[in-house]
Amino acid sequence: MRLKDKIAIVTGAGSGFGRGIATRFVEEGARVVLADINVEAGQAAVEGLGSTDAATFCKADVSHNGEMRALVETTLDRFGGLDIFVNNAGITHRRQPMLEVDEATFDRIFAVNVKSIYLSALHAVPVLRQRGGGVIINIASTAGVRPRPGLTWYNASKGAVITLTKSMAVELAPDRIRVCGINPVLGESGMTEMFMGEEDTPENRKKYEATIPLGRFSTPRDIANAALYLASDEAELLTGLCLDVDGGRCI
Numbered sequence: 153m154r155l156k157d158k159i160a161i162v163t164g165a166g167s168g169f170g171r172g173i174a175t176r177f178v179e180e181g182a183r184v185v186l187a188d189i190n191v192e193a194g195q196a197a198v199e200g201l202g203s204t205d206a207a208t209f210c211k212a213d214v215s216h217n218g219e220m221r222a223l224v225e226t227t228l229d230r231f232g233g234l235d236i237f238v239n240n241a242g243i244t245h246r247r248q249p250m251l252e253v254d255e256a257t258f259d260r261i262f263a264v265n266v267k268s269i270y271l272s273a274l275h276a277v278p279v280l281r282q283r284g285g286g287v288i289i290n291i292a293s294t295a296g297v298r299p300r301p302g303l304t305w306y307n308a309s310k311g312a313v314i315t316l317t318k319s320m321a322v323e324l325a326p327d328r329i330r331v332c333g334i335n336p337v338l339g340e341s342g343m344t345e346m347f348m349g350e351e352d353t354p355e356n357r358k359k360y361e362a363t364i365p366l367g368r369f370s371t372p373r374d375i376a377n378a379a380l381y382l383a384s385d386e387a388e389l390l391t392g393l394c395l396d397v398d399g400g401r402c403i
Contacts, residue, residue: 153181154384159231160184161223161276163214163268164241166193168341169291171200172372173238173379178206180380182236185227187212189241214241214268215260224275233283236383237276239269240291247302247349258305265309269316277329285328287383290317291375292333294398302349310335314394321392332382333394337401339370365400 160177164170166188174186174197184207188194194209201207208230212223227234243264245253269290280286295303296310317333324331338347338360345352348360361367378397381387396402 154380154386156181158182158235158383159227159233160236160238160383161187161227161234162238162240163187163212166190166197169336169339169372169375170240171197172376173240174207175201176373176376176380177383183207183231185210185223185230187214187223187241189213214271215263217271217274220268220271221275224279228279234276234279234286235283236287236289237272238289238291238379239272241268242291244303244306244343244346246346249302250304253305261305261309266312269313273320277324280329281327288320288329288331289379289382290331290333292317292335292394294335294337294396294401297335297396297402303347317394318392325391330387330391332387332390332392334375334378334382335394335396335398335402336370336375337364337398339375340372363401364398365403368399370397370399
């Protein structure tokens with residue numbers, strides 16, 4: 153049990169990478185608060201874990217200060233502490249020319265992908281400091297390392313996540329709070345068609361798989377295994393690392 157007695161929050165945990173991370177954490181002994189804006193999906197994810205003692209759901213829009221504060225408070229009330237915060241919730245725009253993305257979409261992307269990490273820090277860092285340390289994991293993207301045309305504003309948001317992960321790591325190191333990131337390659341999620349900018353068919357997938365040396369998309373289990381390692385004591389000397397889980401895409 154690599155996370156025995158640890159308490160974690162995972163945002164965007166109703167589906168995709170977030171659900172995979174929450175599931176893996178529970179398997180390894182953690183107690184987890186699954187946060188999502190989608191109540192039905194979040195509750196289904198908790199029920200799928202089959203353990204009401206180890207997991208609970210909290211509705212949260214990660215771009216809202218009050219809801220992020222309530223998320224941390226719910227975790228403290230339910231489990232009595234906090235050791236790991238995974239900033240996984242994210243959105244994108246459909247792949248298209250950069251000038252065709254409207255202002256409201258741009259604002260929402262940066263609110264969910266970037267501002268959310270600021271808000272989580274406001275409410276989680278004081279708790280982690282009081283606890284004597286902890287781990288923050290930010291899910292960024294290979295888009296912030298090797299950007300593709302047509303996703304300019306999404307790419308920029310994930311580049312910001314990578315930079316702030318490194319800066320947070322340096323600033324919080326004296327508090328024994330480790331901060332790491334994960335850069336997934338295009339994955340099997342509800343946003344696949346948005347990234348592709350076209351229908352998710354086997355033929356269209358082949359075009360994108362051909363850009364990945366290992367020849368396949370990332371899966372929730374791939375990202376969950378990386379998050380498990382970074383959250384565990386096995387990674388106690390790692391901070392500021394943004395791990396490419398990309399099948400060689402960024403080489």
